[in-house]
Each structure stands twice: as structure tokens, then as C-alpha cells.
Amino acid sequence: MTKKKLAFVTDSTAFLTKEICHHPDVFVVPIAVIAQDISYEDGVDLSSEQLYKIIRNDKQVPKTSQPPHGQFIQLYEKLQKEYEEVIAVHVSSALSGTLASSIYAKDQLGFDVEVVDSRSVSYGLTILLEYGIKMSKRGEGMKEIANGLQQLTKQINHFVLIGNLEQLYKGGRMSGARFLIGNFLRIKPILTINKQGELVLYERIRSENKAMKRMIDVLKQSSSPHNIKQSSSPHNIKQIGIMHGNAEAKAIQLKQQVLQEIPYLDVVIGEISSSIAVHAGEDTIAVVWQTE
Secondary structure: OOEEEEEEEEEOOOOOOOOOOOOOEEEEEOEEEEOOOOEEEEEEOHHHHHHHHHHHHHHOOOEEEOOOOHHHHHHHHHHHHHHEEEEEEEOOOOOOOHHHHHHHHHHHOOEEEEEEEOOOOOOOHHHHHHHHHHHHHHHOOOOHHHHHHHHHHHHHEEEEEEOOHHHHHHOOOHHHHHHHHHHHOOEEEEEOOOOOOOEEEEEEEEOOHHHHHHHHHHHHHHOOOOOOOOOOOOOOOEEEEEOOOOHHHHHHHHHHHOOOHOOOEEEEEEOOOOOHHHHOOOOHHHEEOOOO
């Protein structure tokens, strides 16, 4: 059997567009979500609606777990028979051990896999996968594509507006004092992912409306002062994804506000995966964008 040239592997933290979902050469390894003492596979047997119901009603906080080595080994054994080469694009290594599991598996098999640390999550992985697929269609090789993706990670930016501080508190990511003060003062922390792929505090804002406005202001600063289509500014925004945790109406409203300030942008709205929602919680809004 003649092998295909190149496959892409990612994990379920990625936002999967219809094109990526139906692409015959893209394979997704699910993150495990442990809730009510049951282990679910993100995107396979646990819907976001089910997860939010558990988060709202169960005292036990759901957890996530990276895919085990064996799951990657099983996939790579299959791909080794069908493809010459593989590029794996995973959630930031600073946020999950998924990338380490992927590397361990390919090393065990001695399979030629280029593993890319996205230093990102959700729509950031989408940007990388779409770009990698385009490069592959142009006939570029695995090494060139992987190098291109590594460079592209530097152009991806993130804002995360936590919808519910209680989920951060319940998950042990916020102290009791900060939780009480934050709720009392209606503080909305805006988080970002730095160039090392770490989730860090960007700014604390009083009220959600002000936090939304602040995010739009930063987007305006990142974009060209000229018409988006006409400008060749190195800081010109190419595309933006607004991801939400069961807050589609809020995401649509933010999209409308963004387009009022920065017309001609390609804005995609999508939902964060269950493995992300475990930590971010319901009503969260994330804005991910790529600059030139």
C-alpha cells in the first residue's frame, strides 16, 4: 500500500472548524475529563452542556488529565503504516503534559513526527493547523511546515475573560480571600498567554463591560490604523476567534462591537472545549488573534 505524504495530529483543546473536523489527514487525541468519578473523553462522550450541568450542581470539581502515552502510541502505530510523516500541534506545554506524552510516544516508536508546542490553546491551535494544511497543499515538506508553525506561534495573541470566579476558586487557582474580594468588587480578571505559553494575569478590571471595552481597545492598538484590507502594517490583525463557554449571545455581541471598531476583520465564533471549560468555567470569553 502506498503511504500518504503527511498527517496532522492535535488534541481536543483545539477549536475544530468543519474543515478540520472533516479533513481526512487530521487526527484528534482527546483530553480526559474526570467528573463524578467517571473518566470521559473530551469531545467524544462528554458534551459541554453535560459538563456545565456537573459544574453547577456537583460539589466535586471536575479535573482534566493528559492523554496517556499508550493512546498516542496506538495512534502513531496506525499512522506509521499509512503516512510517511506526521506533524503534531498541541496545547501549550506550560498548560498541559499532552505534548510530553506525544513526544514520548513518537520516540518509543522511532517514528518521524515533528511535535510543535503551540504555546497556545483553543483557536490558537486552529490558526496553526489551518496554516499547516495550506503549506502542505503548496507542496512544502514536513520540516518547512514545522518551522513555519514554530514562527507563527509568536504571532498568536490571547485574552481570556473569566466568566465565573467561583470556578477558578473551586479549582484551586484562586485563594479564598481573592475570590471574596473579587466577587464583592465585581472584579473581572483578564488573563493572557505569554510568549512562554503560560497563562498569566494581564489586568484586573471593574465590571464586565469595562473589561470587554479594554479588550477591544487592545485589539485596535494591535491592528493597523488604516483599512485592514489595504494596510501592509506588520501589526495588522489577520484573523480573530472569539471563543465562549456557553455564552454565545455574549460572543456575538462582542463580535459586533469589534467589527464596529475594526471593520473587515474575519471573526470566527466558537465554543471552548470541555477540557478548557473545566478550568475556565461557564460564561468565559476568550479572544485569540493573529498578527502579521
